[in-house]
Amino acid sequence: MTTTTATVPSTIISSTPTLSLSATPLTVTPLAGEPFGAVVKMPPYTNDPSALNESDFKILKEALLTYSVLVVPNQANLSPESQHKLTTRFDPSTGTQYGHDEKIFHSTKSILAKDGKCVPRRPEVMMVGNGTFEAGHEGMKEFKLEHPTHHTFHKKLLTEEEMADGQTRFYRWHIDAALYELAPPVVTTLLGLIVPSTTEKQKILYEGSDEVKEVVKGATAFASGKIAFDLLSEEDKEFALNTTVVYAPHPYIYINNCKATSDGLTIESEEPPKETPFDELPTWEESKVKRLPLVWTNPITKNPHLQVHGCCVYQLVNSKTGEVVAELKEARKIVQRLMRPAIMPKQIYCHGWNAGDLCIFHNRGVIHSVTGEFGREEKRLMHQCNVASGEDPFLLK
Structure with missing residues (x-):
């Protein structure tokens, strides 16, 4: 070129x-x-x-x-x-x-x-x-x-x-x-x-x-x-723009015994659960648990980017009301569906x-x-x- x-x-x-x-x-x-x-x-x-x-x-x-x-x-x-x-x-x-x-x-x-x-x-x-x-x-x-x-x-x-x-x-x-x-x-x-x-x-x-x-x-x-966000339907864009991702405390220890989906996007939710119980994790504090927007803004282009670590997600929460809209199993399914395209x-x-x-x-x-x-x-x-x-x-x- x-x-x-x-x-x-x-x-x-x-x-x-x-x-x-x-x-x-x-x-x-x-x-x-x-x-x-x-x-x-x-x-x-x-x-x-x-x-x-x-x-x-x-x-x-x-x-x-x-x-x-x-x-x-x-x-x-x-x-x-x-x-x-x-x-x-x-x-x-x-x-x-x-x-x-x-x-x-x-x-x-x-x-x-x-x-x-x-x-x-x-x-x-x-x-x-x-x-x-x-x-x-x-x-x-x-x-x-x-x-x-x-x-x-x-x-x-x-x-x-x-x-x-x-x-x-x-x-x-x-x-x-x-x-x-x-x-x-x-x-x-x-x-x-x-x-x-x-x-x-x-x-x-x-x-x-x-x-x-x-x-x-x-x-x-x-x-x-950016591409991930652009590929969303208008309904999913609205959902993503108003959603906060709550990550598990010490997430890489939390999922240590878990297995991933074949596309590598998230974790298979199994019965009985394979996740490490919270009370068996290293000492953690609620104030240090990460709550991050599902969509992040690029500081130069101002484009919205759908950014999420699907293997570590714990909950999806409504950014306006604080209401939990998806717990672990469903949160994983939603993230996988949004990111797969x-x-x-x-x-x-x-x-x-x-x-x-x-x-x-x-x-x-x-x-x-x-x-x-x-x-x-x-x-x-x-x-x-x-x-x-x-x-x-x-x-x-």
């Missing part, structure tokens, strides 16, 4: 085909053939996105909030310090707290316990991936990472025949957030260091339809909250990784999911960073 150079206004119109600066050749070009997302070309004075000057960083931030996912190639040398600096630069209200309480995150009673290991000198940066790695990486002793697989989390599993046919699943659609006490991060950065073959493909079959999505093995899937093949962007790719994504504008089935010793290594915000997302009405 041909890019152009032009002065960019402080407010970006979402139909703008290419964003760039007249003074420097930093360019942001929409991804060809994708429903959202863009690729960034760095300016000649630095290849470190955390070191961009103020005017260039402003372009980067406005582009992120416009296109939701930015891909910055050739970042294999980005240090954990620079990745942390870049991530926090997007949100002036943020502190130094990782997006999750680390003690709860690594609890053996949490579904997230195996999801990664912290870089010792910069614990907000998490190492995720698959395989065993020798001592020396970022000061680590020998360590092992385990790629999430639907075999440990989904209620209904792919058969051996389906696996042999090259099928995979969306593991868990989610927002990077503790969803208890801490405010959801504004941005997540994900850096691919060791990645599987970029030519090997797997496919996702959509249960209950003829739809198929082919993905590069290990691709990260993104679904747009937005994860269909033509609506999502699945990033197939090249070594050195840095994905910057608007954690308050998209949900995302791991895909891919790996062999036990197949290696994949990524650095992920998100930092809790100082304030919760909001909805303008």
